[in-house]
Amino acid sequence: MGRVIHTESAGKDRDRLTKAIVIALAELAEIGASIEKRRDLAAFICLSLRLISEAIEPTVAAWEKRGYWVKADRYRMEWSWTGQAAQKMKGALLADDWDGVEQLADQIGKKLAKVKVSPHHRMGQPWIGAWEKLRAELIS
Numbered sequence: 001m002g003r004v005i006h007t008e009s010a011g012k013d014r015d016r017l018t019k020a021i022v023i024a025l026a027e028l029a030e031i032g033a034s035i036e037k038r039r040d041l042a043a044f045i046c047l048s049l050r051l052i053s054e055a056i057e058p059t060v061a062a063w064e065k066r067g068y069w070v071k072a073d074r075y076r077m078e079w080s081w082t083g084q085a086a087q088k089m090k091g092a093l094l095a096d097d098w099d100g101v102e103q104l105a106d107q108i109g110k111k112l113a114k115v116k117v118s119p120h121h122r123m124g125q126p127w128i129g130a131w132e133k134l135r136a137e138l139i140s
Contacts, residue, residue: 010055017048018115025109042101043134044127046089053083
C-alpha cells in the first residue's frame, strides 16, 4: 500500500477561511444587503473564526513536539483573538445587535488587513446557509 499524502493542512484551511472572511466582510459592509444576507454573513464570519481558533492547538502541537516553543507561542498569540471575536460576534448576532456586529466587523477587518484576495477569486458565496447552521448548533 502506498503512503497517504494529506494535501489539506491547517495552514491552507486557515488561509482559505481568512480570505473568505475578508470577502464576507466586504459584502457585509454593503449598504443594501437584506437582513437574511447580513445574518448569513455574520454567522459565516463567526463560524469561520471559530474553526480557525479550534485549529490553533493541533497546529502548534507538531511544533512543540520538535521543540519550537517560541514559534508555537507566537502563533498562539497571533491567532488567539479569533475565539474571542467568534464568541462576541455570535452574541451580537443572536441579540440582533447590528451596531455591535458592525464594530466587530471593523475590528476583524483591521486584524485581517494584510490578507489579499484576488478580484477574480473563485470562492463563490460560502456564507449561504450559515445562519441556519449556527441556529441548528444552538438547538442541539
